[in-house]
Amino acid sequence: MELLLVLGFPLLGAVLLAFAGAHRRAPELNVAASLATLLAAAALVLRVIRTGPMTVAQEQFFIDPFNVFLIALTAFVGFTTALFSRPYMRIEEHHGRVNAQRLRLYHSMYQLFMAAMLVALATNNMGLLWVAMEAATLSTVLLVSLYRTRASIEAAWKYFILCGVGIALALFGTILLYFAAEGLLGGEGMRALLWTHLDAVKGRLEPTVIGLAFVFLLVGYGTKVGLAPLHNWLPDAHAEGPTPVSAVLSGLLLNVALYAVVRCKILAEGAIHSALPGRMLMGFGLLSTLLAVFFLWRQRDIKRLFAYSSIEHMGIVTFAFGMGGPLANFAALLHMTVHSLTKSAIFFAAGHAAQTAGTQRMDGIRGLLAVSPTIGWGLMLGALAILGLPPFGVFASEYLILTTAMREHPWATPVLIVALGVAFAAIFRRVQPMVFGDTDARPLPHSPALLPVFAHIAMVLVLGLYMPPALADWYRLAARLIG
Amino acid sequence: MSALPFATQLLHVLAAGLLLLSFAMLTQRRTRRLVVLLAWQGAVLTASTLLIAATAHLPHLYWSAALTLTVKVGLLPWLLLRLVRRLGVERDSEPLVNVPTLMLVGLALVIFAFGLAQPISALATTVTRQTLGIALAVILLAFLMLIARRTAVTQVIGFLALENGLFFAATSTTYGMPMVIELGIALDVLVGVFVFGIFFFQIREQFDSLDLQHLEALKED
Numbered sequence: 127m128e129l130l131l132v133l134g135f136p137l138l139g140a141v142l143l144a145f146a147g148a149h150r151r152a153p154e155l156n157v158a159a160s161l162a163t164l165l166a167a168a169a170l171v172l173r174v175i176r177t178g179p180m181t182v183a184q185e186q187f188f189i190d191p192f193n194v195f196l197i198a199l200t201a202f203v204g205f206t207t208a209l210f211s212r213p214y215m216r217i218e219e220h221h222g223r224v225n226a227q228r229l230r231l232y233h234s235m236y237q238l239f240m241a242a243m244l245v246a247l248a249t250n251n252m253g254l255l256w257v258a259m260e261a262a263t264l265s266t267v268l269l270v271s272l273y274r275t276r277a278s279i280e281a282a283w284k285y286f287i288l289c290g291v292g293i294a295l296a297l298f299g300t301i302l303l304y305f306a307a308e309g310l311l312g313g314e315g316m317r318a319l320l321w322t323h324l325d326a327v328k329g330r331l332e333p334t335v336i337g338l339a340f341v342f343l344l345v346g347y348g349t350k351v352g353l354a355p356l357h358n359w360l361p362d363a364h365a366e367g368p369t370p371v372s373a374v375l376s377g378l379l380l381n382v383a384l385y386a387v388v389r390c391k392i393l394a395e396g397a398i399h400s401a402l403p404g405r406m407l408m409g410f411g412l413l414s415t416l417l418a419v420f421f422l423w424r425q426r427d428i429k430r431l432f433a434y435s436s437i438e439h440m441g442i443v444t445f446a447f448g449m450g451g452p453l454a455n456f457a458a459l460l461h462m463t464v465h466s467l468t469k470s471a472i473f474f475a476a477g478h479a480a481q482t483a484g485t486q487r488m489d490g491i492r493g494l495l496a497v498s499p500t501i502g503w504g505l506m507l508g509a510l511a512i513l514g515l516p517p518f519g520v521f522a523s524e525y526l527i528l529t530t531a532m533r534e535h536p537w538a539t540p541v542l543i544v545a546l547g548v549a550f551a552a553i554f555r556r557v558q559p560m561v562f563g564d565t566d567a568r569p570l571p572h573s574p575a576l577l578p579v580f581a582h583i584a585m586v587l588v589l590g591l592y593m594p595p596a597l598a599d600w601y602r603l604a605a606r607l608i609g
Numbered sequence: 610m611s612a613l614p615f616a617t618q619l620l621h622v623l624a625a626g627l628l629l630l631s632f633a634m635l636t637q638r639r640t641r642r643l644v645v646l647l648a649w650q651g652a653v654l655t656a657s658t659l660l661i662a663a664t665a666h667l668p669h670l671y672w673s674a675a676l677t678l679t680v681k682v683g684l685l686p687w688l689l690l691r692l693v694r695r696l697g698v699e700r701d702s703e704p705l706v707n708v709p710t711l712m713l714v715g716l717a718l719v720i721f722a723f724g725l726a727q728p729i730s731a732l733a734t735t736v737t738r739q740t741l742g743i744a745l746a747v748i749l750l751a752f753l754m755l756i757a758r759r760t761a762v763t764q765v766i767g768f769l770a771l772e773n774g775l776f777f778a779a780t781s782t783t784y785g786m787p788m789v790i791e792l793g794i795a796l797d798v799l800v801g802v803f804v805f806g807i808f809f810f811q812i813r814e815q816f817d818s819l820d821l822q823h824l825e826a827l828k829e830d
Contacts, residue, residue, distance in 0.1 A: 253790030254789075254793065261800075264801055286804070304786060305783045338729065
């Protein structure tokens with residue numbers, strides 16, 4: 127029941143906003159739909175805590191501690207982003223970058239995107255997972271090209287083709303998976319595609335087929351995670367789309383894609399009886415981290431800078447999932463949470479900063495503290511948090527990942543430390559002049575919504591200082607499931 | 610069981626036809642003919658799905674064949690042809706670099722695909738076990754086409770050819786995915802083409818051309 131509401135509210139919102147999206151009150155409706163989703167997600171969490179994992183609708187949907195935590199996170203960030211997008215899009219309209227019709231498209235696609243991600247997280251069916259991931263891609267393509275500028279159309283096209291091809295590979299992987307399981311679980315009905323059934327028989331699946339399937343699934347869904355060398359779409363899509371879309375792409379979609387990869391990894395590891403899938407994740411993760419850090423140095427656009435930082439952090443999380451074991455998985459889950467909270471907060475602040483300065487180029491953004499102290503502090507604190515400074519939560523998770531790496535894979539630690547150090551220098555040298563200094567920019571026409579920024583940063587701070595025992599238990603349960 | 614070998618042979622003929630069509634698409638310059646070739650691929654897919662449905666007595670594959678016929682032979686080519694006409698690019702031919710090299714790379718891909726599919730084909734119990742290699746080859750050739758082509762419309766056609774290869778892989782290894790999933794995939798593809806269509810007009814409005822070489826502003830600086 128709760129699940130039905132979680133999936134139903136965004137769908138309903140998408141339909142309503144498709145008609146009323148150009149209305150003056152549409153942003154409030156968008157917020158209301160997101161709030162309803164969040165409340166339903168909270169009810170779902172309480173239900174799962176009380177009664178444990180469950181399957182719904184003839185096992186088509188499946189809720190366990192691993193995905194319910196991501197559902198809650200997705201609904202929460204979806205809600206705060208809707209809050210942020212209300213004044214942000216009004217200012218964009220004020221600046222003449224979007225008209226009423228585009229806003230209708232924007233609001234409707236935003237809710238559809240949320241619905242697609244929630245279906246992808248909640249489904250038990252590997253085929254439906256694929257369909258939902260594809261739907262999430264299609265809805266965001268239209269969001270990325272919202273401004274209809276040359277650059278945004280180019281970014282959207284690149285996103286479409288690269289992710290389209292990536293996701294086609296994932297479909298081939300899914301077909302192979304089905305092929306491997308069909309003999310064991312029977313072709314009748316859909317049992318051979320249901321993750322719970324696959325998980326139950328994973329030890330008896332044919333290793334050669336599953337190995338090949340996993341390669342396709344990893345590369346396919348990995349494209350959407352932004353893993354190198356298929357990360358090219360990510361910075362363009364983040365930089366050229368509206369900022370609320372950058373925030374949900376970075377904070378949520380990457381997580382959902384990584385969730386799909388991890389689900390596949392659990393099956394593959396059980397079937398192949400070796401650590402090869404984990405090693406592959408570690409390799410891709412490290413490569414992405416290194417490559418992203420290298421590109422961080424050369425960025426001049428504020429949103430591109432933080433987009434590359436997302437690739438870096440996704441690389442770190444992928445590496446941690448690759449190491450496996452309760453501690454590394456725990457750290458990876460924590461890092462997923464704090465990264466998506468911090469990164470969306472940064473995008474909120476960066477979006478308003480770019481609006482204030484009238485440009486996304488970082489050498490054009492100066493003296494934020496002088497124009498609007500809240501935007502300036504938001505960007506500064508967000509940047510410090512994402513760089514892993516104590517006492518923020520990112521420090522805790524990175525520390526856990528580093529120490530685990532030191533114990534189990536010492537060769538990887540220097541790489542990680544160098545990457546983190548370079549990222550620190552690259553981002554800090556850019557953020558510092560943007561925040562301090564003089565400027566002649568004027569304040570924004572609508573007061574910016576910075577409550578989400580500080581709420582996110584406060585949560586990251588709390589997670590760094592004190593982890594509530596209930597939450598820790600929950601993470602531990604999820605980490606054990608991933609194995 | 611005496612009917613099986615003949616059906617299998619027929620299926621192999623169809624699979625070979627699919628592969629030949631992929632090669633033809635790889636080197637076809639005219640956009641309009643490319644769409645026609647895509648429709649032919651859809652028709653061959655329909656025929657092979659029907660054949661598998663008949664030999665293996667699987668009723669749900671008849672539905673699947675009907676779906677292929679409507680979407681891949683009817684709806685999509687019709688949509689694309691209409692788009693091509695409205696964009697006024699139906700007589701456009703794009704300069705293809707180095708056709709012989711393209712063919713040689715294509716051949717290498719086919720050999721690679723067969724090598725990769727060998728161990729899996731050996732495990733399949735379906736009447737279609739030998740065709741997985743061809744399916745994989747069709748997928749890889751579509752990839753090659755995506756990389757080699759320069760205009761927006763032809764890239765989309767390459768994308769749809771990729772989808773055809775995936776569909777053939779699904780029917781040839783497993784007698785097709787469950788119906789609900791197939792419907793979802795077909796829906797996604799259809800919506801995808803609509804979105805592509807919107808894009809064509811946006812690209813042309815902004816760049817005065819569908820040549821993707823103009824889309825190279827976003828580079829790392």
